[in-house]
Amino acid sequence: MSNSIKLAILGLGTVGTGVINLINDNLDELKRRSGRDIIITEVGTRRQRDDIDTSITQNSDLMAIAASDNVDIVIEVIGGTTLAKDVIMQAIKNGKHVVTANKALLAEHGNEIFAFAEENNVHVAYEAAVAGGIPIIKVMREALAANKIDWLAGIINGTGNFIMTEMRDKGRPFADVLEEAQELGYAEADPTFDVEGIDAAHKLALLASIAFGIPLQFDKVYCEGITGITLQDVNYAEELGYRIKHLGFAVRRDGQGNSEDAGVELRVHPTLIPQDALLANVNGVKNAVLVNSHPLGQTLYCGDGAGAGATASAVMADVMDLVRVLGSKSGDEQNSSEKNNHGHHVPHLAFIPEQLSDTPILRAEQMITGYYLRVHAYDSPGVLADITRILSDAGINIDAILQKPAHKVGQVPVIILTLPVVESQMNLAIEKIEKLDTITDKVVRIRLDELA
């Protein structure tokens, strides 16, 4: 092995050019830290670009690059789940380590990709796939490796956080802010992945696997977006000392003696959290992940969750880790001869593959959260008594009530915050409340978490 590390960059979009720029800007720093030359030997792009360093050959045959002898590490920053998957599998088959920023691909096909990598004794690194430049994958797989993780809560979609921040700070409605986010390039022309929570669900699936040692199960993530959040609810939440953020939660439940209710909650939804929580003060396009683990307690990681610089930083951190793997030549030989020796590298999903557990993912009805309820009722004397009785009968504890003056004649919203309750119980209670004669509209409900 020569002293140089040879990189192929597949894809020359924002992230690919970000990686090239990082290497140009920080080459000296990379060498001083790794003791190695880091060189880009191949760039794969379907369209030739003339704004890239001309000493780098651009090649449109990505499958050939992924198999090239002139490459140690393949960086996949094409995106999508078709060609990206093909080139990654090709690279793995040819004994190349892979670095990818592709959360959708890993959330949907990660189990297969990681297993193939194990078989071929290569690593697929994916720091950039979750929360951009925040090193949450490294933190959870390595820094928290001695902890039992109880739960995590993350702002893991920058577009959604930008929208929620602007709605609150400037009192602007959802549609208006979304349009601005699109103009600023924060949101795609089709914003579905961001505003419906799908992008966050991809990332949550990855985080949950490395938190609990379970296979990737993107299809089981409960997913609610922010399209239904109104300024009215944003303002009521603030008045009660809370802030609405779009969060992904992964929570381990022991079932409190009832093994049927033991499992993992995977959910993405708008959530009221206390205003004074650090997470509530992570604004704009910033991302942050709060992890609660034993015995460490709560730790928070915050930074840019997207953008060329942040993503390139994460991609190249993975490369720097792989440089150490590649540096140990006898370690490589050992890889080929000794399978299933997991002592020498960080397992893809944090836990060694044969130790991944089949802990069930809980159904929505089994999930336990607090609630914010907005109930619209005719202003008749008994309505509050009716509502609170229904909640009380369902074993739901009320934490706060706010009854505002009527904004339509004869109609007043009642805001109720509850303590945590099993969703099936809340469903039943809401059904009953909506059947009351005095209730004029569907009950609006948003989950609430004290992050305690």
Place this chain on the structure above:
Amino acid sequence: MSNSIKLAILGLGTVGTGVINLINDNLDELKRRSGRDIIITEVGTRRQRDDIDTSITQNSDLMAIAASDNVDIVIEVIGGTTLAKDVIMQAIKNGKHVVTANKALLAEHGNEIFAFAEENNVHVAYEAAVAGGIPIIKVMREALAANKIDWLAGIINGTGNFIMTEMRDKGRPFADVLEEAQELGYAEADPTFDVEGIDAAHKLALLASIAFGIPLQFDKVYCEGITGITLQDVNYAEELGYRIKHLGFAVRRDGQGNSEDAGVELRVHPTLIPQDALLANVNGVKNAVLVNSHPLGQTLYCGDGAGAGATASAVMADVMDLVRVLGSKSGDEQNSSEKNNHGHHVPHLAFIPEQLSDTPILRAEQMITGYYLRVHAYDSPGVLADITRILSDAGINIDAILQKPAHKVGQVPVIILTLPVVESQMNLAIEKIEKLDTITDKVVRIRLDELA
């Protein structure tokens, strides 16, 4: 090599027992992640303890344990800089990897210890030495490895942060809160290390080395404690939109064309920072480090900076990293045969030893910060004009002024916030201000940073 990893724990104080408890609580998690048995084969303590698992032999001969064939990794949690150093050097000499939480020892003798470890092809891991359970060492050495770090600012002493938080939240004076901190066990009977900033300076020296690739230079850290902070200043700061935190700063200065002023600022001092910065909202005994790097931008890491659980988490994260090193047997053999191959492990100070630079540490007079000034003057018409003229003549830009009504007859404090200025300029200006006939007291000055 057997499949078990054999640990020696030297010291059975808070941290040592925390490590034992962590291993008992999370043994299953440790095995699932590492694929190895983690066993404590030796415990070293000068006083026998009878509240520890009786299957573990307690031994008072720490030097013998550090050389024992029955040990792969020596965990030093004795503290202090004498015996702790002896046992670490003994362990290194005998080919054991070392994990330590000892910031004072590393800040003062780290260059020697790390060099000796390199010579003997072992690792000395020290995540727990800075910011307790926050994985700031791993983050900076590995996750930010592709970045050029411009500066960092950290709340890295929990006791100091507790005191500053209580002063602000409850309007209690310094001495009063310090007494409570001592009762709560947050502060030692002799609180000098915490309140004078020495503990923070130890940690800053470590952070600065791994940020910039410079040798440890604890003796060059400029250090100011919090004993001089009054409620009056806390309140004025709040009124102007700032909060006073005790921070450690490591800043890279390019000298703006003047190579004499190029270098690194290492400083620990109370600092006004914007109220809405996340760092300003890190309260109580929590620690947090904000790192500004290119191309990532700002990232923040927050959590418990002390305590048994947080420290044990960091110690055992280091052990889990070392398990991977120990897992690669041929890697070990390579270590003995190939010196100076740094590809295979993370360098102790993030940069490979021969690449550590002799970038100078700047003297206090060369440092550049904003300032909060509290000036007491007789309420004579020309005084404000005199002060502002002196500042202006010195090239110091005023950002804000607050003149409060007199609280003594004829005497009013004037509060001035300045933009960043070289300290030597500020010294001259303050000297001139204090010579004015209208000035009744020494000028109170506290540094200010916008964290931009």
